[in-house]
Amino acid sequence: MNTTFKSSHALWPLLVVFSSLAHADFSQQKALLIGLDGMQFEKLQDAIADGQATELGKFHLYKTYAGGIAGQSSEQPTLSGPGWSTLLTGAWADRHAVTGNDSNLRNQAVSLFKRISQSAPMRHTVSIVSWDTINDHFADDIAAGDVEMAVKCAGDDQCVLSRTLETLRSGSYDFIFVDIDQPDRAGHDLGFCTGYQDAIQTVDAQVQQIMAALDARLVTHPDENWLVMVVTDHGRKSPDGRDHGGQTLGEKTTFVGLNKLANEQLTTPITDPDNADFDGLYGYASQADIAPTILAHLGIEPDPAHYSIDGMPLIGPVGVRQLAANLDTSAYLITLRWRITTPSLQPIRIYRSGRLIATLSGSACEYIDHDLPKRVTALNYTVVMNGVPVSRWVKVTR
Ligand SMILES: [Zn+2]
Structure with a gap:
């Protein structure tokens, strides 16, 4: 389920939790x-x-x-x-x-x-x-x-x-x-x-x-x-x-x-x-x-x-909160901002329309995408923290 773990003793309790989840029976x-x-x-x-x-x-x-x-x-x-x-x-x-x-x-x-x-x-x-x-x-x-x-x-x-x-x-x-x-x-x-x-x-x-x-x-x-x-x-x-x-x-x-x-x-x-x-x-x-x-x-x-869901689960681990994605049309960049209320032991990952574009420290709360693809009309950003993704759809106009 998670491939980004490095072997560190501090992470063992979390690994045990995740691996038991991975083998859990959800049929009931x-x-x-x-x-x-x-x-x-x-x-x-x-x-x-x-x-x-x-x-x-x-x-x-x-x-x-x-x-x-x-x-x-x-x-x-x-x-x-x-x-x-x-x-x-x-x-x-x-x-x-x-x-x-x-x-x-x-x-x-x-x-x-x-x-x-x-x-x-x-x-x-x-x-x-x-x-x-x-x-x-x-x-x-x-x-x-x-x-x-x-x-x-x-x-x-x-x-x-x-x-x-x-x-x-x-x-x-x-x-x-x-x-x-x-x-x-x-x-x-x-x-x-x-x-x-x-x-x-x-x-x-x-x-x-x-x-x-x-x-x-x-x-x-x-x-x-x-x-x-x-x-x-x-x-x-x-x-x-x-x-x-x-x-x-x-x-x-x-x-x-x-x-x-x-x-x-x-x-x-x-x-x-x-x-x-x-x-x-x-x-x-x-x-x-x-x-x-x-x-x-x-x-x-x-x-x-x-992923293409704007919301976040209200049970289980918490991802980034208050995620906002804002396009700056003159500089042609998109700024993503969020709040963290639960510390993350894993890096934060950012996906843009299906592609991993950045891996940030677990305490980061902003990412600026300077490298927007040309000739797109909309982009879907997904920020993943604690295994929880949250997405934002951004209409792109120049
Ligand atoms: Zn009504």
Whole structure:
């Protein structure tokens, strides 16, 4: 798995950890991603405090952000199409190209479904959605067989619930994605009010049924190890919560809840991000971190040379954080900058569109690429630290 180790006694404990990982059996590792459309983090916290969301309150819940970085190529509307596409790819709209809610838009990034399905012949995935457009965005994966079971429930959350319970009872899947729509509908119809909190309570009861079905499954499948995450696709516009789509703090604020302990990318936000907009929201983890977290849990090893995920796993080792790639058009160079919060015992490696271009000391936090290839329109940079790659897509214009 790692070929860059030099024999040094200091590295032995780490070597043992990595070699045991390399031989670990991941066949019993499973993931369930429960999507709750348009649920505002602060309103969920209120519901938990009021005893209206006891099941969701059992998850390790943290703030995240949606909508990419405003003003940069990753910026995307805080709408469901782009949001779910990011959650299911680990990429922003500059890669997945789902820039709105049009059901004709097709995801252009490598999806979680595809990465999981193609990692091993016995791996299978499911997508059960209330908002049918999600399965339209991923129609190519469905047609290719990378989503083995794709269910459209046409806005009926009860259909989503019953199909999910049935799948957990008798299915044999490695990744189950579930989309529940009611919070978003309540938000559009009513705005933030008692009715919105009631929708959160209803959803909490549905999540409780899903978790009970999972507990029942574990009685007959005791070796399975499930990562369960609850997420939302976007926040809502203050103060009334009826609308969303723009770049405001309320609309960009999302959350993730895990049934497992997370790493510092999630638990310890950067308190002084270089981009301090939206009250420092960019110091938090993002929607793009969900897909790589699931891949890490399933033991699907990234190939750094061909990596194209903007996010970072929220479990396991931590790579470079706050990675930014900026093109200087006059000098024709690209500056990569990042933060390190976990020391690296290995060199940091930089890949540019499939090629290793630099190996830096484990404490480096900047790299300037003076040697940009001619006549390219875009470049993909990947920075690998602690075995964890993180990528950025850069549009190149002269
Ligand atoms: Zn909506």
